[in-house]
Amino acid sequence: MVSATPAIRKGGKVYLPCDEIPKSMETIEEGYKVVYEDGYESWSPKDVFEKAYRPCDGMTFGLAIKALKHGSKVARKGWNGKGMFLWLKPAATVKSEWCKDPMLKGLADANGGSIEALGTICMYTAQHQILSGWLASQTDILSEDWVVVED
Numbered sequence: 001m002v003s004a005t006p007a008i009r010k011g012g013k014v015y016l017p018c019d020e021i022p023k024s025m026e027t028i029e030e031g032y033k034v035v036y037e038d039g040y041e042s043w044s045p046k047d048v049f050e051k052a053y054r055p056c057d058g059m060t061f062g063l064a065i066k067a068l069k070h071g072s073k074v075a076r077k078g079w080n081g082k083g084m085f086l087w088l089k090p091a092a093t094v095k096s097e098w099c100k101d102p103m104l105k106g107l108a109d110a111n112g113g114s115i116e117a118l119g120t121i122c123m124y125t126a127q128h129q130i131l132s133g134w135l136a137s138q139t140d141i142l143s144e145d146w147v148v149v150e151d
Helices: 046-052 061-069 102-110 138-142
Strands: 002-010 013-015 028-036 041-045 057-059 073-076 085-089 092-095 114-117 120-124 130-132 146-149
Touching: 002 041, 028 046, 041 046, 057 061, 061 073, 061 085, 061 138, 061 146, 092 102, 102 114
Parallel strands: none
Antiparallel strands: 002 013, 002 028, 028 041, 057 146, 073 085, 073 146, 085 120, 092 114, 120 130
16 A cells, blocks of 8 residues: 655656746656655656556455555445444464463463464444454445545
């Protein structure tokens, strides 16, 4: 996932819409200033960028899953509850001494003191509760109103 701002490049320098652009005979190229997750910044020509990327507003379910795998929170515009979102809880090794659930502690103890927990999708609900192991409905899977939720 990247952040992109429309920009122009003139004489090898990138200018944002709010920047004062010097007058010269140099060619103006339309494009985008692109900032990657690790903070790296670059410039991309408009046609190249628009073929390679799409907005994170109105994503398909598949793109929402990719966003989850990259560490983003996602939600559907069509959900009725306010503040609802999903996130991916990654796989982890659970140690017996961390367990408050007697069943989980017993399983970890029987497995030598720890047990592997698989990754799962969690939901923060409209009732301000956490649902582990959220499952998508067919409507969720077929919808194209998924959005990335900003922190």
